[in-house]
Amino acid sequence: MAKKIVLPPDAFLDVCPSRNVLARVGQKWTVLAMVALHAEPMRFGDVKRRLQGVSQKMLTQTLRAMERDGLVERRLYDERPLRAEYALSPLGRALLPLVAALxxxxxxxxxxxxxxxRAYDRKLARKHARVHGL
Amino acid sequence: MAKKIVLPPDAFLDVCPSRNVLARVGQKWTVLAMVALHAEPMRFGDVKRRLQGVSQKMLTQTLRAMERDGLVERRLYDERPLRAEYALSPLGRALLPLVAALxxxxxxxxxxxxxxxRAYDRKLARKHARVHGL
DNA sequence: TCAATTAGGTACCCGAAAGTAACCATATGG
DNA sequence: CCATATGGTTACTTTCGGGTACCTAATTGA
Incomplete structure (x- = not known):
């Protein structure tokens, strides 16, 4: 059996799965959720109030995806009423400075x-007027 | 007339247009295009070859959007055949370290x-088996 | 003459992302 | 009895990002 040659990931290659990782960071709420969690663990409702305009469904979905990717840890406490805390994982903390800077x-x-x-749109409008008719 | 109070942009607010900026960086090809242009200006075809799998339409669209946002400068030389060069603008160069790190x-x-x-999926499968039926 | 390169533009289509609304359970407060 | 809060799930719908395919137009090489 030939020795398997392992290449380092390269997102420029179209087969590279690191593109998926990049894509998930590009999701609408991921960056904001990460920054929200930067300091301390937060409860679901707290994050929701912080990310103004996020719907319950989307926040759950976002946090679930981040948990699946190992960016956040979810701790569900069996209290009444329920309490769920989300905290950045070590992997998430490594990513935090990047997205925070972003x-x-x-x-x-x-x-x-x-x-x-505005400058681009004006230029484009002038060109359009010149070509199409003034 | 009351003095207009100008608040600094805050992407946590749902009215803040900085979210749009964030969204554009999250587009599929933007990060890769920026990193491709990190060193020197490149021609359209060169960028296209670098970003394996990008379609011509999407690359045009991406570069146009980046140009509109002031991230890249497009220089079209009137030669035969046509030559177009794309280079990072100062604004783009400021963003480059961030997306490169990303x-x-x-x-x-x-x-x-x-x-x-994998760990998450396994755990989820076990839970599903436990709840739904083994 | 045909193909390929240069750098696009346009029409059409699909699937995923995102949003809305409703529902669930448990508990407290009025 | 109803509203509120906790933290979700599900169904439905809409939006739009991204893809393929095909078009231009000029030039070079075989």
Whole structure:
């Protein structure tokens, strides 16, 4: 039997499963949920209140997916009423600085991005007027 | 007229447009395209070959969106045949370290994530068997 | 003359992501 | 008795990201 050669993952290759990992971080609520959990474990309702506009279903779905990927740990306490706590796992804590930086970058760059959007749209409108008819 | 109070962007708020910025970075090909352009300007075809599996339409769409957001600059040279070069803008270069780290994290964490997936699925299967019927 | 390269654009379609609404159980407060 | 809170699940629907296929238009090589 020939020795199996193991290549390091490379997301540039279309067969590479690391693309899936990348895709999951790209889910709508994942980054925000991670940042919400940055400091201490939070209860479901607390996270929900933090992520304004998230529906119950989507938050459950997001947290479940993160749990499945090993980014968060879910602890369900058998109390009445129920109590569920979510905390970043070691893997999640390793990812946290990256996504937190991403969120911060998005907030800081918002003015620049919006200005660029407007400039692009104006340029496109001028071109359209020139070509299509003024 | 009352003085307008300007709050800093906060992606936790559901009205905050920074969420859109975050969403665009989460698009399937954006991160890979940015990393591909990390070193030097590249031509359309070069980027396409680098991002294995990307369709021509999606690459155009991705690069256009990035251009509109001010992440890349597109230079079209009037040569025969046409030549188009894409380069990271200053804004894009500021974002590059973050998305590059994200891509690296995805590649490095792939084994851990896959192991976590398997463990989670096994646990879920056991629970299903216990509840539904063995 | 035919094919391939350059860099796109457009029409059409599917499946996944996301949202809405309803339901469940248990418990406390009015 | 009803509303609230806890933490979900399920069904249904809609949106849209992403894909394939086919088109342009100019130029080069076989």
């Amino acid at each position: 969120k911060s970058w998005a907030e800081e760059s918002l003015p620049a991005v919006e200005a660029s959007n | 891509k690296s994290w995805a590649e490095e964490s792939l084994p851990a994530v896959e192991a976590s997936n």
